[in-house]
Amino acid sequence: xxxxxxxxxxxxxxxxxxxxxxxxxxxxxxxxxxxxxxxxxxxxxxxxxxxxxxxxxxxxxxxxxxxxxxxxxxxxxxxxxxxxxxxxxxxxxxxxxxxxxxxxxxxxxxxxxxxxxxxxxxxxxxxxxxxxxxxxxxxxxxxxxxxxxxxxxxxxxxxxxxxxxxxxxxxxxxxxxxxxxxxxxxxxxxxxxxxxxxxxxxxxxxxxxxxxxxxxxxxxxxxxxxxxxxxxxxxxxxxxxxxxxxxxxxxxxxxxxxxxxxxxxxxxxxxxxxxxxxxxxxxxxxxxxxxxxxxxxxxxxxxxxxxxxxxxxxxxxxxxxxxxxxxxxxxxxxxxxxxxxxxxxxxxxxxxxxxxxxxxxxxxxxxxxxxxxxxxxxxxxxxxxxxxxxxxxxxxxxxxxxxxxxxxxxxxxxxxxxxxxxxxxxxxxxxxxxxxxxxxxxxxxxxxxxxxxxxxxxxxxxxxxxxxxxxxxxxxxxxxxxxxxxxxxxxxxxxxxxxxxxxxxxxxxxxxxxxxxxxxxxxxxxxxxxxxxxxxxxxxxxxxxxxxxxxxxxxxxxxxxxxxxxxxxxxxxx
Numbered sequence: 001x002x003x004x005x006x007x008x009x010x011x012x013x014x015x016x017x018x019x020x021x022x023x024x025x026x027x028x029x030x031x032x033x034x035x036x037x038x039x040x041x042x043x044x045x046x047x048x049x050x051x052x053x054x055x056x057x058x059x060x061x062x063x064x065x066x067x068x069x070x071x072x073x074x075x076x077x078x079x080x081x082x083x084x085x086x087x088x089x090x091x092x093x094x095x096x097x098x099x100x101x102x103x104x105x106x107x108x109x110x111x112x113x114x115x116x117x118x119x120x121x122x123x124x125x126x127x128x129x130x131x132x133x134x135x136x137x138x139x140x141x142x143x144x145x146x147x148x149x150x151x152x153x154x155x156x157x158x159x160x161x162x163x164x165x166x167x168x169x170x171x172x173x174x175x176x177x178x179x180x181x182x183x184x185x186x187x188x189x190x191x192x193x194x195x196x197x198x199x200x201x202x203x204x205x206x207x208x209x210x211x212x213x214x215x216x217x218x219x220x221x222x223x224x225x226x227x228x229x230x231x232x233x234x235x236x237x238x239x240x241x242x243x244x245x246x247x248x249x250x251x252x253x254x255x256x257x258x259x260x261x262x263x264x265x266x267x268x269x270x271x272x273x274x275x276x277x278x279x280x281x282x283x284x285x286x287x288x289x290x291x292x293x294x295x296x297x298x299x300x301x302x303x304x305x306x307x308x309x310x311x312x313x314x315x316x317x318x319x320x321x322x323x324x325x326x327x328x329x330x331x332x333x334x335x336x337x338x339x340x341x342x343x344x345x346x347x348x349x350x351x352x353x354x355x356x357x358x359x360x361x362x363x364x365x366x367x368x369x370x371x372x373x374x375x376x377x378x379x380x381x382x383x384x385x386x387x388x389x390x391x392x393x394x395x396x397x398x399x400x401x402x403x404x405x406x407x408x409x410x411x412x413x414x415x416x417x418x419x420x421x422x423x424x425x426x427x428x429x430x431x432x433x434x435x436x437x438x439x440x441x442x443x444x445x446x447x448x449x450x451x452x453x454x455x456x457x458x459x460x461x462x463x464x465x466x467x468x469x470x471x472x473x474x475x476x477x478x479x480x481x482x483x484x485x486x487x488x489x490x491x492x493x494x495x496x497x498x499x500x501x502x503x504x505x506x507x508x509x510x511x512x513x514x515x516x517x518x519x520x521x522x523x524x525x526x527x528x529x530x531x532x533x534x535x536x537x538x539x540x541x542x543x544x545x546x547x548x549x550x551x552x553x554x555x556x557x558x559x560x561x562x563x564x565x566x567x568x569x570x571x572x573x574x
Contacts, residue, residue, distance in 0.1 A: 009106065012053055014169070016102050019046040020095060021238060027091050028240045032255070034083035043091070044073045050098065054105070061112045062101045068123040069094050075127055090122060092241070168268060170227050178227075181220045188213045221509075225413055228269070232311045232320070233262025235271055239282055243307060246286045253304040254290045256282070259323075261311030266318045267413035270390055274320075274410070277386035281322050281406055282307065284380060289326030289404055299401065301325065313412075317392075317434070320408040329398040331355045356396035360384040388541040391417070391432050391524070393488070417510055419527070421503035421535065422485065424467075425474035428535040430508060430527055431497070435487050435540045442482040442498050456484065456496065465496030471522060471543060487540045495544055510537055 023046040026039040033039070051066035069091070075081035097119055104110065112120070192209040195201040240256050247254035290296075290305030297303055308323045338344040338358045360380045387394050392410035411417070411434070418433040442465070446456035453466050465484055469476070484496035510525040517523055517536075524539035 008057065012057060013102065013106055016050055016053065017099075018234075019050060020099055020102070021234065022046055024092070024095050024241050025237050027088055027095065028244055030083050031085060031088045031244075036083075037077075040073065040076050040083070044070070044077055047073060057105075059101075059105045059110050061110045061116070062098065062105055064112065065094070065097060065101060065116060065120060068120050068127075069098075072123050072127045081126070081129075087126065090126060094119060094123065168228065168230065174223065174227055177223050178220070181216060181223055185213065185216045185220065188216055221416070225267075225415060228267050228413065228415070229265040230268045230271060231263050231265050232271060232318075233258065235275060235278075236262060236309050236311075239278065239309070242279065243282055243286060246283060247290070247305075250287060251292065252286065252290055253293050254286050255304055255306060257306060257308045259308040259310040259321075264311040264313060264318060265412075266410070267415065269415070270318075270410055270413065273386060273390055274408075277383040277408075278309075278320075278322070280380060280383050285322065285324040285326065285404070289324040289328075291327050295327075314409075318410050318412055320410070321405060322408075323403060323405040325403040328400040328402055328404055329356060329359070329396070330400070334358055353396075356398060359396065360394070388539070389524075391435070415509060417508055417537070418505065419508045419537065420485065420505050421529075422468070422483075422497075422499040423501045423503055424469045424472075424499045425476045427472075427474060428503065428529065428533065429468065429499075430535045430537045431485065431487065431540060432537070433505060437486045437488055437494055439502065440484050440486065442484045442496070458486070458494075461494070463494055463496050465498050466543065467498040469500070487544075497538075497540070497543070508535075508537075 023043050026042045026046075030036055030039040030043070047066050047070050051063050051070060054060075054062040054066060072081070072087075072091070076083060076087070081087065097116055101110075101112075101116070188209065192206070192213055195206045195209050236258050243254055243256040285307050286305075290307070291299070291301075293303035296305065306325045308321075310321045310323075312319050335344065335355050335358070338355075338361065344358065360383065383394065387408055387410070390410050392408060395407045395409075396404065397407070398404040411432075417430075419430040420433055420436055420439075422429045422431060440458060443456050446454055446465070453464070453470070455462050455464050457463075463484075463486065467478065467482075468474075469478060478498075479500050482498050482500065483502055484498050485502075486494050486496050488494060508527040510527050512518070513520075513523060513526055513536075522539055522543040523536050524542070525537040527535050527537060529535050
């Protein structure tokens, strides 16, 4: 019987990638609990299933490696071989090899490379040693260093896994709900059409029918959005191996604990964008936060450092906390390096919270020399930019000698936002409602009213502001009465975006930017208005950073610092 490989391959890849993730997690657990029989059984089930599926699809190289791995696992399962660190390390290397062969299979290649043959020989030697009643060294028990590009993709980001980003597993209950809503909308739409066709139909009945259709469409939109929601747990668990390998490369001991919230769901696009920032945060925690075993013992701590990841829903957003029990932030050293590198002016007086935010400044590193993992000053800047791209924020709390907690607040979805509509020089813009603190009239006495920027008094505070028409160099003079939309910057400090008028608020479905304006500073997305016109969704943090880089000190503070000089008035969508 002919096999339609094109239709079966996506399912095979999805199941195999999920299985390899489960296998990796079980191996990390087995390393800390060598007598965990259930972990061994779970690994054996994954490999056995992978071998059978690969063989049935004709992937002989993948099936061969899985077969040799299964032989070794049988020795572990039957207690003829101990789950030593060397054995677990060999199994993890075999997992990496399986993932590589899976990626090759997705591209139509199926052949064991010389390094795979060498690995097969190691597996056979370990199995033979167990059969002979002796212990096999299976390597030295240390992980081989893996290439980790400074700003590269998340761990295990193989071609097969990238292929899986285009697919989602959806529960039948969600599909049933969509089917029910489609039927209800058809009935309601038919009723509305009949009423519209009757000249004598009461207007109240038509309005009621229209309202019913509108509500059903809102339910349909919400149901479609839930299809994109996925739990964060699987993504968190992929980092178990990352922390383990990083700690070994640095001569440290560290464990990642998934504290709570693995079942919390978030839009899949948010989760994909979040992987790289989380990777950099974990690397920073292991490299800069967790001390060496000797230093931890001297401080009265466990030799093995603890890094905890937790997630929860809070006020319509997802909150992710990463906590380590390491050395905490050395604020004096951070401030000294910031001054030495020109990030902070000499003599500037910064509070503790302001110093903490400096770790996200581009180019700032407390290491004197760059290593494979750190010292280039780009890691946490990537985090800040990645979180800003998600319309989120990141907060830092640290106590010297006790550890650091980084809190990420992100929207649940990037597809729909609650937004304010603004107008400047006849152009319509939108700004995410969760970025807006309040709206006030720009005082007539505001400093800089004749220019595109300045400051104004708001109760007991002095706030910097930017005129939106100046940011995008829109033609025309501003009206006599202007509105200041007070927004939250990267560092949590408020600033004002001055516009001509407000057009109200509402929920908007956002779309990617057109190629012509994609990458333009200050713009995050676009949306189609009820009138059919396109409105640009503003990247508030980007506008503030851009203005700060152009030399506006008050705005720079709201943006969380700036580096270099940029002409924030160059060009514009208007």
